[in-house]
Amino acid sequence: MLLFIAWWTSRKAGNHDFFLGSKKSPWLIVAYGMIGTSLSGVTFMSVPGDVFKNHFMYMQVVIGYFLGYFVVAFVLLPLYYRLNLTSIYSYLQNRFGVAAYKTGASFFLLSRTLGASIRIYLVLMVLQHSVLDAMQIPFALTVMVILFMILLYTFNGGVKTIVWTDMLQTTGMILALIITIYLIAHELNFSFAELLQAIHAEGFTQTFQIDNWKADNFFLKQIIGGAFVTIAMTGLDQEMMQKNISVRTLRESKKNMMVFSIILV
Secondary structure, X not given: OHHHHHHHHOOOOOHHHHHHHHHOEOHHHHHHHHHHHHHHHHHHHHHHHHHHHHHHHHHHHHHHHHHHHHHHHHHHHHHHHHHOOOOOOHHHHHHHOHHHHXXXXXXXXXXXXXXXXXXXXXXXXXXXXXXXXXXXXXHHHHHHHHHHHHHHHHHOOXXXXXXXXXXXXXXXXXXXXXHHHHHHHHHHOOOHHHHHHHHHHOOOOOOOOOOOOOOOOOHHHHHHHHHHHHHHHHHOOHHHHHHHOOEOOHHHHHHHHHHHHHHHO
């Protein structure tokens, strides 16, 4: 499916298509696909552990995410569209010079290389131990095949391909979440309503920490922190913003960002 999407989106693709998708990316598809990009398989594995430790207080950070996406939509996106940028770090060059541009772009490449490597490694380790070890497939072969597929489906199509493969990734993640919840309820012999009651009875639904302002998870700290994380990791990140500035108009791009933030929360 990924390779078919890559072939379909890369037909007659030039540089403008590769970097900006000809400014024709459907805003709703971009919004939906960003869910999978923002969460990733690592989030899928790590957040339940945080909920077990800190109950539902992670929701405080998520509320901060929403405020951050509001800043991205109404402060950063208008700036990027007004300057008609292909790389958002071109703003640094225009404002502060070539050194600032190269520094920003270099830190982006370094952080994305390290981050993507860790995410791929963790997800492939789960896949290897849960499925592929039983089939006696070496881990090195698994890594090479996955990396080769990623190269194939991104090399020709660029952002046009990424927009649609992100949609596929998000769909897979949502289906995995639904199946996981179903299997947990089935193993515990609970209905969905009974599962919610058990979660509430164990105290995992506690959402806000408002009693101790010195605590690390005090709600105001978490909300402000979540907002700044979003501004930095979405609004100032080339990978995330590349898809947003490939939408036809600023109005549609704002709409995409706000719809995405509401769905995510």
